[in-house]
Amino acid sequence: MTCERQRNTTKQETPPRRVAARLQTLASPHFRLLTHCVMATKFSLWFNICVWLAVSLCICFASSQRHRSVNGTSRIRRETCEDGAYDYEKRSCCKCPIGQQVTQHCTNQSDTKCEICESGTYNSVPNDLKTCQPCTSCAQANANLEVEEECTAGRDTKCRCKKDHFCTTESCTICHPCKKCGIGGVKEACTTNSDAVCNENGGAIAGIIILVLFIAGAIVGIIWITRSKQKKEDEKSKETLIHLLPDVDIDPHLPDIARELGWRDARNLALRTGINAATIDTYEMEYRNDAEERTLQLLLKWVEKEGKQASKKLIENLVDMKQKKKAEQIRDILLKRSSPSNNPASNC
Structure with missing residues (x-):
């Protein structure tokens, strides 16, 4: 033992x-x-040490969660208020943040309870209010306002003046119509916070405008007179050319006329006198590589349409087309070919 x-x-x-x-x-x-x-x-050393450490941690945690006694009531220490505080029944309560209102003041056991402002109301600063402010309306009668920024829970409606209206104060309740300047013109344009400024020397500007209108009218008148004069000259030229031109058969002269006239003027002549574009395009496709031949074929078609007066109508249309020189050359061709020395019948 x-x-x-x-x-x-x-x-x-x-x-x-x-x-x-x-x-x-x-x-x-x-x-x-x-x-x-x-x-x-009989456990090992390591087990004993681990148990001792675990118990120590539990005791430390419990001690950190002890409540502080205030006025005989257990209460957790309150953290700092982010939006400031207010006094209520000898207690310091946290304010509600922007866009919210108080629903219940703080107690010894709980902080202030808040809720978001309803639609159509707002609170723009941290507050201890139990109601939110009503949003401003921009639709007041004769105020000439319109909405720039809609109302939110944390911001009131922002109004601005309508177009062509202004207001000189920072927070406008009524906007006034901008001044309309007369013939003198605008010196400074109307803005949202200032009225328009008109030029004082309106007479000089009016004189300039009248002068400009007078010059413009004079130019238009000169152009009209020039055109009228040119038209009279063209009519006189047509009469002169046609008067000297006897009644001749144009068919024998068409090859020379086609050579002198050219495809572009022949095309314009045909369109001017009623031959449709499809018919003209047909000749252009058929005689693609021979401009003189397609011009001749188009003239034959045109002469067939115009009949006996084809020679005179050809001269008249060329003058109207501002092709007076070609009209004279074609007239010379017709006069030369129709002279007695070149007429086989007269020789017989």
Whole structure:
């Protein structure tokens, strides 16, 4: 029995026991009792240390969650208010943020309760109000206002003047119509916060405008007179050319006339006198590589349409087309070919 006690004594003097004894000297009485109980077991040193650390952490956490007593009531320390505070029944309560209103003031157990402003109302600053402000209307009668920015829970409606209206104050309730300048013109345009400024020397500007209108009228009159004169000259030229031109058969002269006239003028002549574009395009496609031949064929078609008066109508249309020189050359061709010396019948 003595040997057994000696062996137990020898086991208790192992390094774990020495470590536990050192921990006992540092811990509270409760921890000493706990350590004594743990050492009475046969668990390893590491298990004993882990249990001791776990219990220490639990006690520290519990101590950090102790409540502070205020007026006999347990209450958690209040954090700093982000939007400021207000006093209510000897308590400091947090204000509601922008765009919200108070629904319940703070108590010893809870902070201020807030809710967002309803549609059509707003609060633009942190507040302790139980109501939100009504939004401003821009549709007031004869105010000449319109909405620039819609009302939100945190901002009132922003109004502005309608077009061609102004207001001289920062917060407008009524906008006034811009001044309309007369013939003198605008010196400074109307803006949202200032009226238009008109030129004082309106007479000089009016004189300039009248002068410009007079010059423009004179130019138009000169153009009209020139055209009228040219038209009279063209009529006189037509009469002169046709008067000297006897009734001749134009068919024998068409090759020379086609050579003198050219395809472009022949085309314009045909369109001017009622031959449709499809017919003209047919000749152009058929005689693509021979401009003189397609001109001749188009003239034959045109002579067939105009009949006996083709020679005189040809001269008249060329003068109207401002082709007086070609009209004279074609007249000379017709006169030359129709002279008695070139007429076989007269020789007989």
